[in-house]
Amino acid sequence: MAGEQGLSRYNVLGSAAECEPGSNGLVLRNRLGINDPVVMEELERNQLLDLYQATIGKEISTKPLKVSGLLDWHSDWLSKIYDWAGKVRTFNLSKQGFAFASAHLLPDLLAAFESEHLTRLTPFQPETMPALVRGLAEVHLEFVLIHPFHEGNGPLDYSAWDQDRETYFEAIRAGAVMNSVPMEEQIRQVLPGWSADR
Numbered sequence: 001m002a003g004e005q006g007l008s009r010y011n012v013l014g015s016a017a018e019c020e021p022g023s024n025g026l027v028l029r030n031r032l033g034i035n036d037p038v039v040m041e042e043l044e045r046n047q048l049l050d051l052y053q054a055t056i057g058k059e060i061s062t063k064p065l066k067v068s069g070l071l072d073w074h075s076d077w078l079s080k081i082y083d084w085a086g087k088v089r090t091f092n093l094s095k096q097g098f099a100f101a102s103a104h105l106l107p108d109l110l111a112a113f114e115s116e117h118l119t120r121l122t123p124f125q126p127e128t129m130p131a132l133v134r135g136l137a138e139v140h141l142e143f144v145l146i147h148p149f150h151e152g153n154g155p156l157d158y159s160a161w162d163q164d165r166e167t168y169f170e171a172i173r174a175g176a177v178m179n180s181v182p183m184e185e186q187i188r189q190v191l192p193g194w195s196a197d198r
Helices: 037-056 067-078 103-121 129-146 159-176 181-190
Strands: 010-012 093-095
Touching: 037 067, 067 103, 103 129, 129 159, 129 181, 159 181
Parallel strands: none
Antiparallel strands: 010 093
């Protein structure tokens, strides 16, 4: 979730690094004045579930997903909580010693992500489970490496990954050097009913 990881794991410059007073640096400044990370985590999770329900209830598009759609989803998810929801970050960001894409490169990177990945892979209709895993790993890696938002760059419930964050970050680092196999393994862990023979 956006607030659960705590700002202490991030290196951010400027006003974007502001935390909610009384949160010990664990909750980002927010519109509601929430400073308890447990309360914020629950609120973000509930807002995400609301987004899932609203999205699932809509007719599935036959057109490729666009970056503007991702911005809209992010805004729908977090705009009641954070001023920066749905907006591409304008500051540099690193986490656990890993630097995400520089802010000045984000417009070009997002345009390339849309044309090279979203246009090719969405709407996604894989014929096999391994194809699904590869496609999800590719899109997830590219999006997380770009990391266009201050927080909330993976709006899916990958709570299983929270139990071993270092392995997840190793998979991201591997993806940065074009090795998607570790992320494919991470994806397999969160897919219900995964079977290696499918």
